[in-house]
Amino acid sequence: xxxxxxxxxxxxxxxxxxxxxxxxxxxxxxxxxxxxxxxxxxxxxxxxxxxxxxxxxxxxxxxxxxxxxxxxxxxxxxxxxxxxxxxxxxxxxxxxxxxxxxxxxxxxxxxxxxxxxxxxxxxxxxxxxxxxxxxxxxxxxxxxxxxxxxxxxxxxxxxxxxxxxxxxxxxxxxxxxxxxxxxxxxxxxxxxxxxxxxxxxxxxxxxxxxxxxxxxxxxxxxxxxxxxxxxxxxxxxxxxxxxxxxxxxxxxxxxxxxxxxxxxxxxxxxxxxxxxxxxxxxxxxxxxxxxxxxxxxxxxxxxxxxxxxxxxxxxxxxxxxxxxxxxxxxxxxxxxxxxxxxxxxxxxxxxxxxxxxxxxxxxxxxxxxxxxxxxxxxxxxxxxxxxxxxxxxxxxxxxxxxxx
Ligand code: PLP
Numbered sequence: 001x002x003x004x005x006x007x008x009x010x011x012x013x014x015x016x017x018x019x020x021x022x023x024x025x026x027x028x029x030x031x032x033x034x035x036x037x038x039x040x041x042x043x044x045x046x047x048x049x050x051x052x053x054x055x056x057x058x059x060x061x062x063x064x065x066x067x068x069x070x071x072x073x074x075x076x077x078x079x080x081x082x083x084x085x086x087x088x089x090x091x092x093x094x095x096x097x098x099x100x101x102x103x104x105x106x107x108x109x110x111x112x113x114x115x116x117x118x119x120x121x122x123x124x125x126x127x128x129x130x131x132x133x134x135x136x137x138x139x140x141x142x143x144x145x146x147x148x149x150x151x152x153x154x155x156x157x158x159x160x161x162x163x164x165x166x167x168x169x170x171x172x173x174x175x176x177x178x179x180x181x182x183x184x185x186x187x188x189x190x191x192x193x194x195x196x197x198x199x200x201x202x203x204x205x206x207x208x209x210x211x212x213x214x215x216x217x218x219x220x221x222x223x224x225x226x227x228x229x230x231x232x233x234x235x236x237x238x239x240x241x242x243x244x245x246x247x248x249x250x251x252x253x254x255x256x257x258x259x260x261x262x263x264x265x266x267x268x269x270x271x272x273x274x275x276x277x278x279x280x281x282x283x284x285x286x287x288x289x290x291x292x293x294x295x296x297x298x299x300x301x302x303x304x305x306x307x308x309x310x311x312x313x314x315x316x317x318x319x320x321x322x323x324x325x326x327x328x329x330x331x332x333x334x335x336x337x338x339x340x341x342x343x344x345x346x347x348x349x350x351x352x353x354x355x356x357x358x359x360x361x362x363x364x365x366x367x368x369x370x371x372x373x374x375x376x377x378x379x380x381x382x383x384x385x386x387x388x389x390x391x392x393x394x395x396x397x398x399x400x401x402x403x404x
């Protein structure tokens with residue numbers, strides 16, 4: 001399982017005279033960006049494409065947040081900030097965590113980073129090396145497996161199953177922990193499945209982790225505000241027993257439709273925050289100063305735009321699931337969070353990659369093959385429903401006509 005599948009392996013071979021480090025050949029990618037590029041090229045060539053491939057809100061950043069950035073630029077926020085982020089922003093993050101997770105964190109445990117991805121990169125770099133093992137969800141966000149392989153650590157999949165709503169089994173996770181395990185990566189609500197892990201499963205996991213005090217946990221909670229059916233978000237920060245080894249990943253990209261701003265944050269245990277800050281200093285110095293001011297406004301300003309966006313996703317979720325279940329050969333469970341549906345497509349007779357390519361080329365509908373999220377994604381396609389109801393319905397009609 002540690003081997004990269006053929007879609008994720010770095011393809012470009014360097015000229016003989018150049019000698020990139022061997023680790024570069026182990027770096028994977030995020031195929032959603034390839035699909036986006038292909039869909040854009042097809043659009044430019046005159047094709048009518050409906051993009052259900054890329055995982056980003058189809059809304060603009062709320063205007064009051066944009067105004068805060070403009071004001072910050074006018075007010076002279078042009079220089080470096082502290083590497084861990086402006087104090088006012090880290091205070092706003094701590095307040096936000098108190099509001100939405102009912103947990104107290106100190107602003108000096110917070111590291112502001114350029115996007116959610118940077119937290120996973122830093123956490124995996126911090127624990128990954130040859131001989132180490134890192135557990136990660138599969139199907140899951142592809143960068144986990146890619147960066148684990150890059151570090152030379154062994155990537156140990158936590159299989160996520162349709163039958164359990166793509167949650168994990170605490171027992172199964174615990175059974176995979178061995179003497180070499182350094183880090184466990186968890187993600188709820190999840191990409192690509194929309195799965196949500198129930199509190200009881202987290203309770204069981206945390207209880208079992210008491211026997212493995214050397215194992216750190218990275219909890220990717222970037223979709224924490226995107227939950228449906230009245231569910232409350234369960235944050236691993238709520239468990240005092242693992243606070244001294246928990247790294248929290250969250251950010252502005254999804255909640256505030258700010259994917260292009262590159263704004264994320266993490267909360268680190270006391271024993272790791274200085275190392276994480278050192279990685280930031282070596283990597284990017286600090287996050288864009290004006291964007292940080294916008295980040296404060298996002299957290300402290302009105303939240304109605306978030307509520308409106310989540311309500312729109314909820315409406316589309318119902319449409320997408322209903323429509324997917326009407327396509328011959330498809331079977332789609334109801335996702336509890338994020339903005340993805342992950343139907344089982346085995347009944348079509350196509351592999352995930354074949355169907356992804358067929359739908360894009362023949363009817364102009366961009367989706368992402370489940371295998372782009374790991375080997376356990378075979379038999380599934382990811383649909384991002386960050387698109388209008390009209391486009392979703394049109395895409396489903398096209399898929400039905402393509403497969404019947
Ligand atoms: N974590 C998960 C599960 C994601 O799906 C994504 C983006 O799609 C990220 C992290 C990265 O977010 P960002 O765009 O802020 O780097």
